Amino acid sequence: MSSNAVPTWFDISTPDAARARRFYAEMFGWPMDAVQEDYTLVGGVEGAPVAGIGQAGPHSPYTGIVVYFQVDDLDAALAQAEQLGGGRRLDPQSVPGMGRMAVFTDPDGNPVGLLGP
Template structure:
């Protein structure tokens, strides 16, 4: 999945929830996370050195998933998504551009949601 031959490790997390403001408060109080609210639907969660490590988003009726998804950095989101599908995974969220790069989400054969993010 990568051109360097390295094994992807988690690079981002996303919590999608019907009550994002409640989730932001909960995790901020639980872990002491810095929360940077972008708009009514999304907030970045601070990581080491002030760089965001994840986010909490508002899930709506058309949201592709709710819950926590861990994103793994890959060189090519579309190629990694196609590989996941060839191994028995199923597409949950189509590749889409974000400020972090292109992202997509698939379900593994057991139904666990896994994210991909371009480097």
């Protein structure tokens, strides 16, 4: 795993995505780009997306804000998290234009995201 893992993305998963979009757009002036009915990209500097706001359903792996860290080897990082006492929350999956993502919980139950090839 990369020793330079830095935050590169965050997601806000909420039972009321429309409310969250309105709140954050008004609070911070974030530009929003609804790419799906239940998922909106949040623009950052020069319009490049830096985050997403998604609708959480009854089977969502988490709710709240999850910060994603870029790693060189997603599978190795996820395995290391589990060896250190974390728990797998979302199995690795492909995300168009971003590579692969996964989510684990740290020993205190906080969800943490991973992005990698």
